[in-house]
Amino acid sequence: MNNMNPQELLEHKRNNTFYKVQDGGHVKDVDFNKRTVTGFFNTYLYFDSDYDVMMPGSLKKSIDEHGPTSKSKYKIKHLKNHAFDKAPGVIEKLEEKTVTLDGKEVSGEYFESKMIGTTVGTDTLIEYQEGQIDQHSIGFRYIWDKIQLIEKDSPNEAVQEEWKRIVGMLINPEEAEEKGYLYAVYEVKQWEGSSLNLKGANILTPYLGSKALNKDHLKLKIFDRINFLQAQITKGQSSEERIFEYGIEFEQLKQIINDLFEPIKESTPQKEEPQKLNTQRNLDIQFIINNFKL
Secondary structure, three states: OOOOOHHHHHHHHHOOEEEEEEOOOOEEEEEOOOOEEEEEEEEOOOEOOOOEEEOOOOOHHHHHHHOOOOOOOOOOEEEEOOEOOOOOEEEEEEEEEEEEEOOEEEEEEEEEEEEOOOHHHHHHHHHHHOOOOOEEEEEEEEOHHHEEEEEOOOOOHHHHHHHHHHHOOOOOHHHHHHHOEEEEEOOEEEEEEEEEOOOOOOOOHHHHOOOOOOHHHHHHHHHHHHHHHHHHHHHOOOOHHHHHHHHHHHHHHHHHHHHHOOOOOOOOOOOOOHHHOOHHHOOOOHHHHHHHOO
16 A cells, blocks of 8 residues: 555545554453453544544444444454454443543543453453553444545645644644644444454454465465355355354455555556555455445
8 A cells, every 4th residue: 555645545445444453552451350351442543554543433433333232233342353253252331431541641442341251262361461462453444435634735724724633632743744644534334343462564464374475375365264254155054143244254355355465556547436446356256245345
């Protein structure tokens, strides 16, 4: 994505699944006896490595519609490293909240989760207690008209004023000033929050295995997983909720493919339709992915 201009990157974001990592993770408390963990899945007003600023309220609708107190069958899940087959805990509270951590006010999506009595649940609890997990991330999709490109030197005076307003509220304004533009995110569709004990530029790599694998090997792993998901769907024995999770896995695989291959550029400049910006992603799995748009 580094070779995209700001407008192309905006369109790329609008058409893809993303996983937002917050530096530091904001683990608030771990109670080993009660098997509970509290903290923040996501922090507001932070200029992140994707040049995004998640605005206050951007997760409220997802929390209201799919949080632990909602009536939705598809509740936001607590996962580990974004893997739906590794759910270490159950979210008991999810809300927008402001707390003081290390002497600073932090606002964002606050969670309270209880780690279940499985191996992955116990291992995750231990990793929290020992400080091996110090990051969180959310899996979400941007909403087309709820993300806005804000440029410092925009010819539009209203955009310049919005730049000043947002940068003035940021936790790390100097990083935004250095870049000169940001993406203000006013609402997203969230389906999970993850505990991360794996670091790196591509946080989805653990889904596939070692980053040292070449692209051909990674491609084989992707298609192995696709074949498995296809087989499960074809059997027709999975619950509606599990089918929903399979759909999210297809979205994860789509992002991995985007990360593996550079976008194709036209030889002559022309205005492209947003959905054609990353034609490399249109592999054999596209007909499957199209059936699971979230």
